[in-house]
Amino acid sequence: MNDKLYSITELAEEFDITPRAIRFYETKGLLSPQRAGATRVYNYRDRARLVLVLRGKRLGFTLEDIKEYIDLYDAERSHSDQLAHLMLVGRKRIGELEQQLEDVQTTLGELRKIEAEARDALKARGLDPEEAVQNLGRKLPAKAGV
Amino acid sequence: MNDKLYSITELAEEFDITPRAIRFYETKGLLSPQRAGATRVYNYRDRARLVLVLRGKRLGFTLEDIKEYIDLYDAERSHSDQLAHLMLVGRKRIGELEQQLEDVQTTLGELRKIEAEARDALKARGLDPEEAVQNLGRKLPAKAGV
DNA sequence: CAATAAATTTACGCTAACGTCAGCATTATG
DNA sequence: CATAATGCTGACGTTAGCGTAAATTTATTG
Known part of the structure; x- marks a missing residue:
């Protein structure tokens, strides 16, 4: 299949x-x-x-990084050196990604706060936030991709 | 201060x-x-x-993305249009980051699996994984940073 | 105050990751 | 079978994100 x-x-x-x-x-x-x-x-x-x-x-990641990463999957697991190398490279990437995980979470938190504040501010003016967002499309020259 | x-x-x-x-x-x-x-x-x-x-x-993110993002912080919250725009751009970024969060978590999972497998394979050969990783540095021409 | 040391602007150079032809071969279709 | 449509291989062009070098102030220090 x-x-x-x-x-x-x-x-x-x-x-x-x-x-x-x-x-x-x-x-x-x-x-x-x-x-x-x-x-x-x-x-x-x-x-x-x-x-x-x-x-x-x-x-x-760069394409070169990605190649190294993909090669981890296909790496021969025959020699001990290969295995040790696998661990080493794997750990390096894990470290990078853990940092990135933290970055993503921090930034997401900040963005959600900003969005919520904007929504509240609109409500405080007696406007419907969703409607206000919709209306942008009609006023502005049409920005992003169809 | x-x-x-x-x-x-x-x-x-x-x-x-x-x-x-x-x-x-x-x-x-x-x-x-x-x-x-x-x-x-x-x-x-x-x-x-x-x-x-x-x-x-x-x-x-590109520097241009980052500029747009930073501008969210400093954006005027005076006009309703500004606020609606803030919500819109914020949501776009949030969507991107949620995807990225998923990507990071998936990849981290895969890498941890690979690393664990390599470690187990080394143990199964009666080797100490940590030691094996250390030894790489002496055999190989010295690769990465100090 | 003379000699470095640190900063600034200008400008050209370089790598990654494709985009965009050009020219040619192969395949699909009315 | 003529004509698109699709695919292939160069080869040059382009953008982002700085590196690097040159020429020139500005600051610091013995």
């Missing part, structure tokens, strides 16, 4: 990125799909890797 | 960045210290802003 195959544009559309980006990740060693002739063909594992890449990006 | 002033190098050293970076943030409108003649002088508020900038960076 996991034998489904994907074209490059299918993946691109699914994840809202460009084929160019996907090819670029390949040149960086993050993906290595099969080929049918010259055409790239992605299987379920390739797709899973792409998911990891995109999540890594959302977390602000 | 919060009237302490800082030179650019003091801040740079405290946060382990370069003066060049701090000046760069200023050109992007993220900081606006006073001047004593031509020399930049930073007060407590400037320093607090810098902290926000650096945290934003750790979260993977």
Whole structure:
């Protein structure tokens, strides 16, 4: 059931990125799909890797970081040195992410406070906050993406 | 008690960045210290802003994102439109960060699993994991920072 | 006050992560 | 089968975020 195959544009559309980006990740060693002739063909594992890449990006890691991270999954667990190295790199990343977790939580707290204050201030003026937000779209020149 | 002033190098050293970076943030409108003649002088508020900038960076935001975010703090809360806008932008960021929170937690979980597995595998070979990690430093050409 | 040391501006350089052609081959379709 | 549509490989262009060097004040210190 996991034998489904994907074209490059299918993946691109699914994840809202460009084929160019996907090819670029390949040149960086993050993906290595099969080929049918010259055409790239992605299987379920390739797709899973792409998911990891995109999540890594959302977390602000560089593609090189992400490669190192992905390699943790595929690392040989044959030599003890490999295993020790796995632990070492894993711990480093864990440390980084724990810091990031703290940052995210702090910032979320601050933002929620700001939003709540703004909402209260609107209510105090006898306005419906949701309505006020809606109205912005009509007054302003239309900002973000359809 | 919060009237302490800082030179650019003091801040740079405290946060382990370069003066060049701090000046760069200023050109992007993220900081606006006073001047004593031509020399930049930073007060407590400037320093607090810098902290926000650096945290934003750790979260993977662009400097432009960070500017928008910082501006939320200083936004006028006089007009209702401003308040509604504040809510809108705040919610957008909150959404992003909630996604990021999920990403961080997922990735942390995966990494902890990998690290634990590596540790168990080493133990199963009768090795002390900590020792094995230590030994890496002596065998390998010395990789990361001091 | 002469000699450093520290700051400033200006400007060019560099890397990451793609975007954007160009030119060509392959595949799909009316 | 003519014509799109899709894909491939270069190769150059672009933006963000500083690094680095040069030339020039400004500050500090023996």
